[in-house]
Amino acid sequence: MNILNVTGIKKTYTTRFGSNKVHALKDVNFDVEEGEFVAIMGESGSGKTTLLNLLAAFDKPTSGTIKIDGKELVDLKDNALASYRREHLGFVFQDFNLLDTLCVKDNILLPIVLSGKNVKDYKEKLDKISSDIGISDIMRKYPYEISGGQKQRVAVARALITSPKMILADEPTGALDSQSSDDLLRVFGRINKQGQTILMVTHSVSAASHANRILFIKDGVVYHQIYRGELSDEELYKKISDTLTMLRKGGEN
């Protein structure tokens, strides 16, 4: 079953005096099935951040439709959008975005609190997620007391606590060293195996090589995609590199 359905998305930015139009996204179509781990790759300026902002409903497309779990995102009003985002999507950002005023546990519980739900009902879930991700022993600490890798795992836990339909990750390894990056991607792989749908935007080949499917965006359209199939991480890595090289050459022509 499709969890995400993107059809004919177009996003045009108009300069202040309306004379110049920049087409960030021209015509993007793709679907994500439940349980998939999809990476979206592209160079700077290819429109991948624009796409993620649209998927997260931070911004609205100029035309086209985005359906999450069959629900049309474009129709929702601001307040409804906020609660939709809170309850159906989980976010992992490049710069963690943890509140330094809250301890790790409270940071993870924040989406629950903001939804007005009773945190007591989430106690077991909190315990399970934190032990899955390996942060059980830092639950009482504050963000400034833990490392970047730990912070990002806390952010993942925060994204998971609401049992979102899909996790949107924006360059999650961008601020991490390679060891922490690997740890985090392994966490992604593990939760994906448990059935969690993940959509990750990245320009790191090694990050993308953990995904099941990789979409390549160039000049505002989905240019190419590859499936993992039976490939190992290393083989997929090679394939992605080759594809990127090809894409870059194609760009020069």
Added chain:
Amino acid sequence: MGSIYYQIAASNIKKNYRFYIPRILTETGLLGCFFILYTLAVDEKLKNCYGGNYLPEIMILGLIVMSILALILMVYTNSFLMKQRKSEFGLYHCLGMEKRHVGRVLFHESFISSIISVAAGSLFGLVMYKACALLVCKLIHSEAVTGFYYIKPQTVFPPIAVFLGIDLITFIINRISISLMKPVDLISSGHKGEREPKVKWPLLIAGVICMGAGYAISISIKSPLSAIELFFVAVLLVIFGTYFLFVSGSIFILKLLKRNERFYYTAKHMPSVSGLLYRMKQNAVGLGSITILATCILVMLSTTVSLYAGMQKTIDMEYTQQCRIELDNIQESGEIYTIPFDVVTDLSYKAADEADLEIRDMINQRYLQVTAVRSGDDIRFEAPGSEADKTGEPVGLLLIGVSNYNALMGQDISLAEDEVAYCPIVFTNDDTDTIKIHGEDYKIKLTIDTFPVSSSFIGIIPVKALVMNDDTLLRINDIQKEVYGFYASSFSNIAAIDFKDRGEAMDKGYAFSDRLEDLIIEYTESQNAVVNPDLDTAWSTRDGIFGLYGTFLFLGMILGIIFIFATALIIYYKQISEGYEDKFRFGIMEKIGMSPSEVKRTIRSQILLVFFLPLIIAGIHVIAASPILLKLLRLLLLADNRLYVICAVIVYIVFAVVYALIYSGTSKTYYNIVK
């Protein structure tokens, strides 16, 4: 090279306008007010106005308060400025400037801002001085003297010197703090994670004790005289208590709230409670300062306004007869010359006629007014300076002989040597049927409604007003003379005049009293006596009080305005620093699913709590301070408790409105930053 520092400094001031403009405005305003107070204090012409004699002392009092406030405020704004700019200094350092170079840039910045402020402040003071001097004249009911525009180098330079001195102090503080900093600190400060504050128990306990003691002093105080001694102790206790409780109590309460999971884990409370808790370290002192400033404003304004407004009533109460002439006059030779009452009566009617006033009644009062000390149920005369005199509760005795009473009131009562008549009206009533004076019991034979003499003790200490047998009165007089010696009271033998139209008497009083004085001198000279007539009139007292209370009111207003500015300034800086810190946090919450309207609601509830807490606490302080303030006001002759309450309520409402305006004005800056 110097010009480069100057250029960097000038561009820094421009870049940091959000911090520098309020700083310059503050210094300008403070210097302007300081200038005005200082010139009022030294203005010879104003001082010689009628009622202007209180100006120098009271204004100097104000200047002391202002200098301290100015120093604190300037250091505060400065430290704020420095904190925001540490990373900027770090950058200079990275670019290869040494600390002494950074110091030189700082010096130029201080210099520029100082010159601007001093110039603008002096100008502001010069312009406003005339208006303020006119206002003072109006308040003390003095004719405005032409040409009192008193500007001389010696009035201009001291205020400027004081503020240049303050600027120098802040610069030195900055220079030292730069020297003490390590380059790494300079670069990374501002991003440092801070540990969640812990409850400081000793401070919390000290705060509760200080605050409780301060309140207890105010509420338990009995006599106005001890109120003077303990007032400043109570003030200091409450100031310390406020700071301690804001620093530790706020964290204590927030931690309690946080521990209550059902309260804490809600969308409304979690962001604000955690945010407040985290930042209370910096906020507590600021909020405590705002509270104390607000309390000062409220106390100053409500006391000075109620004193000024209650003046007429005070005079009416003390002067049931508007003019009193002492008949027993001590001449230079030491002999007492008594002007016959009949003569004074004739002369008074003559003078009243000439002044176009009508006398309702004239009486000859002979009474003894003396203070004593209560010990148990006895009222005793204790030797001055003795332990019993110092510690006992003072009581006033207003005693009149029965023959004089009968003559004054047209009655015919008789009292045995151990009997008295007691008048409880206005004075204290103890509901006993005997009264003990210096070891002897007197039976209260009857209670009377009106007493023919008023007492200058009323309102200050409890007064017992008694009519007694003439011989008994003489005996009591002998006792007090023996005990008090040099300090003994003497019998008053007074001709008291009550005018038909009191209002008219207040207007034309001087014409009457001046003329009467001349007439009495004329008469006594004809009798070969040298007498300096002793006239106590309601109108001269009124003008004296106008001078004092008018000056007080003026100082109250000026300091009130300055304190309000100070409050506004602290709130403004608070809003800015809150804004920068919250911007990031609310951005995150919006990203993980808080709608903009929810964000706005959270922000509002958080800010409301932070900024209106001081207003509420200040209100509680004022309520707690009321008992002691009422006692102090009695010393200043205001005995009208209701008037004070009304004034205090009005002042509080006005202040709350001004505070709300300041808040809404500055909160725009906050919203702009957060957006």
